[in-house]
Amino acid sequence: MDRILIEICRYLIIICMSVYTIQCFAVFRFSNEYDRKGIYLRQNFFMVAIHFMSFLSLYAQDGDIKYFKAYLIQQIGVLIILAAYKTVYPRSNSLIINNMCMLLTIGLIILTRISYAKAMRQFYIIMGSAAVTFIVPFIISRIRFFEKFKWIYVAAGLGSLVAVLMFSAVVNGSKLNINIASYTFQPSEYVKIIFVFAIASILARNHQFKDVIISAVVAGIHIMILVLSKDLGSAIIFFVVYISMLYAATRNVVYFLAGFAGGGIASVAGYKLFRHVRVRVTAFLDPMGTITNEGYQIAQSLFAIGTGGWLGMGLGEGAPNNIPVVAADFVFAAICEELGVVFGMCLILLCLSCFVMFMNISMKFEDPFFKLVALGLSVAYIFQVFLTIGGVIKFIPLTGVTLPFVSYGGTSVAVTFCVFAVIQGLYIAKGRDNKKPYVPTPDDFKTENLNIVDLERELNDNV
Amino acid sequence: MITFRNKTNAPNTNVKRGRHHIDSNREIGFITYMFIAVFLVMLGYLGYFTQVKSKTVINNTYNKRQALLESRLIRGDILSRNNDILATTRSDNDGGYYRSYPYRNTFAHIVGYSTHGVLGIESMENYTLLTCDANIVSRISNDLAGRKNHGNNVYTTLDTKMQEAAYDAMDDRKGAVVAMNVKTGEILCVVSKPDFDPNEVIGHWDRLNSDEENSPLLNRAFLGSYPPGSTFKIVTALEYLKEHNGDVSDYGFECKGSFEYKGSLINCFNETSHGWVNFDDSFAQSCNSSFANISSTLDKRKFAGTIDELLFNSELPLPFKYSVAYSDIGPDSSTDDLLQTGIGQGRTLISPVHMLMITSAIANNGILMRPYVISEIQNADGGVITKTRVREYGQLIDEQYTESLQKMMREVVVNGTAKRLLDTNGYSVSGKTGSAEYSSNKSLSHAWFTGFAGRDEPEIAVTVIVEGGGSGGAVAAPIAKRVFDAYFN
Numbered sequence: 043m044d045r046i047l048i049e050i051c052r053y054l055i056i057i058c059m060s061v062y063t064i065q066c067f068a069v070f071r072f073s074n075e076y077d078r079k080g081i082y083l084r085q086n087f088f089m090v091a092i093h094f095m096s097f098l099s100l101y102a103q104d105g106d107i108k109y110f111k112a113y114l115i116q117q118i119g120v121l122i123i124l125a126a127y128k129t130v131y132p133r134s135n136s137l138i139i140n141n142m143c144m145l146l147t148i149g150l151i152i153l154t155r156i157s158y159a160k161a162m163r164q165f166y167i168i169m170g171s172a173a174v175t176f177i178v179p180f181i182i183s184r185i186r187f188f189e190k191f192k193w194i195y196v197a198a199g200l201g202s203l204v205a206v207l208m209f210s211a212v213v214n215g216s217k218l219n220i221n222i223a224s225y226t227f228q229p230s231e232y233v234k235i236i237f238v239f240a241i242a243s244i245l246a247r248n249h250q251f252k253d254v255i256i257s258a259v260v261a262g263i264h265i266m267i268l269v270l271s272k273d274l275g276s277a278i279i280f281f282v283v284y285i286s287m288l289y290a291a292t293r294n295v296v297y298f299l300a301g302f303a304g305g306g307i308a309s310v311a312g313y314k315l316f317r318h319v320r321v322r323v324t325a326f327l328d329p330m331g332t333i334t335n336e337g338y339q340i341a342q343s344l345f346a347i348g349t350g351g352w353l354g355m356g357l358g359e360g361a362p363n364n365i366p367v368v369a370a371d372f373v374f375a376a377i378c379e380e381l382g383v384v385f386g387m388c389l390i391l392l393c394l395s396c397f398v399m400f401m402n403i404s405m406k407f408e409d410p411f412f413k414l415v416a417l418g419l420s421v422a423y424i425f426q427v428f429l430t431i432g433g434v435i436k437f438i439p440l441t442g443v444t445l446p447f448v449s450y451g452g453t454s455v456a457v458t459f460c461v462f463a464v465i466q467g468l469y470i471a472k473g474r475d476n477k478k479p480y481v482p483t484p485d486d487f488k489t490e491n492l493n494i495v496d497l498e499r500e501l502n503d504n505v
Numbered sequence: 506m507i508t509f510r511n512k513t514n515a516p517n518t519n520v521k522r523g524r525h526h527i528d529s530n531r532e533i534g535f536i537t538y539m540f541i542a543v544f545l546v547m548l549g550y551l552g553y554f555t556q557v558k559s560k561t562v563i564n565n566t567y568n569k570r571q572a573l574l575e576s577r578l579i580r581g582d583i584l585s586r587n588n589d590i591l592a593t594t595r596s597d598n599d600g601g602y603y604r605s606y607p608y609r610n611t612f613a614h615i616v617g618y619s620t621h622g623v624l625g626i627e628s629m630e631n632y633t634l635l636t637c638d639a640n641i642v643s644r645i646s647n648d649l650a651g652r653k654n655h656g657n658n659v660y661t662t663l664d665t666k667m668q669e670a671a672y673d674a675m676d677d678r679k680g681a682v683v684a685m686n687v688k689t690g691e692i693l694c695v696v697s698k699p700d701f702d703p704n705e706v707i708g709h710w711d712r713l714n715s716d717e718e719n720s721p722l723l724n725r726a727f728l729g730s731y732p733p734g735s736t737f738k739i740v741t742a743l744e745y746l747k748e749h750n751g752d753v754s755d756y757g758f759e760c761k762g763s764f765e766y767k768g769s770l771i772n773c774f775n776e777t778s779h780g781w782v783n784f785d786d787s788f789a790q791s792c793n794s795s796f797a798n799i800s801s802t803l804d805k806r807k808f809a810g811t812i813d814e815l816l817f818n819s820e821l822p823l824p825f826k827y828s829v830a831y832s833d834i835g836p837d838s839s840t841d842d843l844l845q846t847g848i849g850q851g852r853t854l855i856s857p858v859h860m861l862m863i864t865s866a867i868a869n870n871g872i873l874m875r876p877y878v879i880s881e882i883q884n885a886d887g888g889v890i891t892k893t894r895v896r897e898y899g900q901l902i903d904e905q906y907t908e909s910l911q912k913m914m915r916e917v918v919v920n921g922t923a924k925r926l927l928d929t930n931g932y933s934v935s936g937k938t939g940s941a942e943y944s945s946n947k948s949l950s951h952a953w954f955t956g957f958a959g960r961d962e963p964e965i966a967v968t969v970i971v972e973g974g975g976s977g978g979a980v981a982a983p984i985a986k987r988v989f990d991a992y993f994n
Contacts, residue, residue: 046649
């Protein structure tokens with residue numbers, strides 16, 4: 043009987059996840075939040091269903107009542123976050139909230155499976171981070187002088203990175219963490235946000251050659267310090283974020299191409315200069331040939347994904363604990379092993395739909411500073427997703443970054459909350475701008491500029 | 506599907522609060538599509554990995570999921586080309602399952618076992634046997650009904666009759682027999698002795714694993730490394746043919762039972778005097794003195810090149826584990842090394858399967874077919890999952906020399922050391938015998954036979970080695986004959 047229950051859950055979880063993911067993209071068919079309401083509600087249903095069925099099969103497997111308890115508090119916690127955002131910020135974007143909660147749910151499920159203790163710890167971190175960052179959308183949507191602090195951002199960001207470089211211990215060959223009391227912080231995570239604000243404030247209004255140089259120097263120093271800390275994943279993220287923001291701000295494709303050419307040269311130099319870069323590349327090129335050394339991690343990850351196959355082994359039926367750092371960097375391999383590659387692909391698409399929505403929000407801004415902030419944060423988010431998943435499936439060399447909201451790790455969760463909250467704040471601010479009466483100009487009454495349908499939508503949106 | 510609505514583009518918003526604003530939506534759109542494209546490629550790669558690449562990746566001894574999968578589905582069967590079951594999973598009275606090998610010792614090394622670690626085909630196809638590729642509807646209905654799914658079945662190229670003939674012919678002697686189809690590369694039988702019963706590996710593990718004198722778990726056909734003895738004269742003869750453009754009609758040598766050259770002394774087997782011999786006689790009689798004489802004329806650098814072309818000191822195109830053949834002949838080799846190597850002694854080492862591949866290439870006009878032992882993977886319902894294609898490895902030996910070599914090897918059977926293979930029913934054999942000394946005691950030697958046979962043209966090749974067996978013609982050749990008989994009759 044238990045067996046049948048577990049098998050039914052296995053298939054239903056994949057179906058629910060697939061439908062949820064399709065709906066993530068279905069929302070883009072409608073242009074305003076009102077029309078999307080039905081979809082959002084259905085998404086919430088599937089999210090709760092996946093959470094419930096996952097814990098039902100974990101419980102059915104070893105009959106431990108603790109799973110029941112964990113499910114209750116996790117489910118209530120996630121629903122509180124969902125409800126709080128929707129009631130306190132009624133004008134926020136529900137797709138982003140839904141996806142945020144869905145990613146948290148998936149993370150909690152797979153972490154509970156990997157290590158019950160870690161999952162509970164992660165749950166409290168999630169609730170704490172959610173509470174602390176809950177004010178962020180309010181601040182972002184009310185305060186409009188963020189771009190005045192450009193040198194403060196630069197000082198704060200560089201200060202944090204230098205502190206890590208000087209004071210932190212070396213873990214796995216990289217200097218990443220600062221320990222304060224019994225807590226461990228990974229400053230490069232939150233410096234990402236400060237960095238985006240810094241670059242946006244430098245480039246928002248002025249993009250003469252002089253400003254480009256200033257921004258390049260600022261970005262370059264950030265990246266150099268990260269390289270010296272051997273935090274290559276973050277260094278690459280900062281680099282891509284900077285190039286994207288520079289390209290959008292200057293609208294000059296030369297910078298874009300020059301940036302990537304420079305990046306290519308820097309990669310080759312990095313390969314020649316640093317042993318740990320060569321180790322990663324060796325592992326990427328031939329994980330099976332170097333399985334006893336460099337390739338061990340990636341080979342274990344590929345075993346997990348390959349053995350799981352399209353439909354997965356079923357929650358609790360695989361051996362994800364064979365994979366090193368499975369809770370953090372390799373969480374995607376554990377998800378594919380137990381929930382299936384189909385589920386994993388849905389997860390990738392879900393992250394992508396967050397990104398598309400972020401970029402949509404960025405496009406709707408006319409304020410160049412917030413436009414750039416939204417763009418920078420979106421790119422930072424999606425590129426991190428690309429690095430971690432691409433690394434785990436051996437699409438690209440491994441860089442050792444976390445999967446936002448899903449991986450175990452306090453700083454990662456808190457910072458991702460912050461990113462999502464900032465974007466949410468921007469979206470709310472944008473909505474309020476739209477509420478201001480629109481003063482038509484004579485141009486608007488020329489027949490070719492009249493678009494009745496759009497006008498109606500606009501009205502709907504603003505009512 | 507996704508549209509980027511650009512509401513802010515109304516003409517009056519370009520100048521707002523007296524500031525210029527950047528309208529970089531085109532650039533932002535470009536960045537968005539770029540990431541979408543990258544992600545689609547990544548998704549494609551993940552799909553490709555799952556569908557195609559993962560099958561070989563997960564079949565690795567470092568993948569610790571075997572026990573897990575074994576508890577969830579019924580390990581598939583291994584079958585011979587005659588559809589005889591070589592390995593299967595049976596249920597016992599308590600509803601548990603156990604692995605059974607109906608032919609017991611006969612297929613021990615090649616089929617292997619999966620009861621205490623994995624060996625042989627059980628290891629090569631470990632995760633294939635533990636993967637259920639039956640159609641999804643029947644899988645789901647099995648899952649829901651609480652029935653275990655059946656893993657895939659592995660069909661091999663092994664011939665039950667030939668395997669049994671080779672196994673029986675070897676009797677209690679140590680050594681190996683291996684045969685393949687020269688036109689397709691199908692491995693037809695693989696016997697290694699001493700052997701073991703794969704049904705009883707767990708019970709006898711300590712004895713099997715610690716018996717270093719007999720190494721019963723070692724598959725000698727693939728992993729054995731032996732001095733090639735006179736079978737290596739095939740290589741020496743090939744080199745001599747090459748250096749004389751295939752024309753060796755003016756070669757002659759007066760054999761007095763031994764040959765002395767620059768302080769090196771080479772004796773014929775049992776110090777027999779062969780009298781006056783031409784090139785073909787030297788080969789057929791396996792005259793060491795004459796071949797030492799031949800070797801003394803060879804260009805060391807070119808000889809080393811020919812040896813390497815025959816895949817010594819390099820990887821072989823084999824889908825299973827094997828030992829790499831060794832030869833240390835080079836431009837700086839001493840004369841003694843050159844003469845010793847030329848008659849197959851020296852420090853040269855080769856595995857039986859490698860000798861078989863060289864023989865097979867000669868039989869197939871120089872073209873080596875890639876050997877394989879798995880012909881097909883089928884799901885539990887009989888649907889074909891993968892089928893091994895017959896593939897050429899390449900031209901191992903130039904065709905202008907294989908004809909001479911074929912004739913010379915036929916002469917070995919007609920007039921030479923392998924006369925026991927002359928009287929056959931409906932097919933003719935060509936080959937080369939060898940008696941390879943392997944210790945300072947000159948009376949001890951490994952008996953080799955390697956050759957091919959066919960009705961009109963060569964069809965299969967067989968290589969036999971009997972450790973310490975003595976004369977190749979007297980001991981190894983009759984074993985090969987029983988394998989040929991099993992194939993042709």
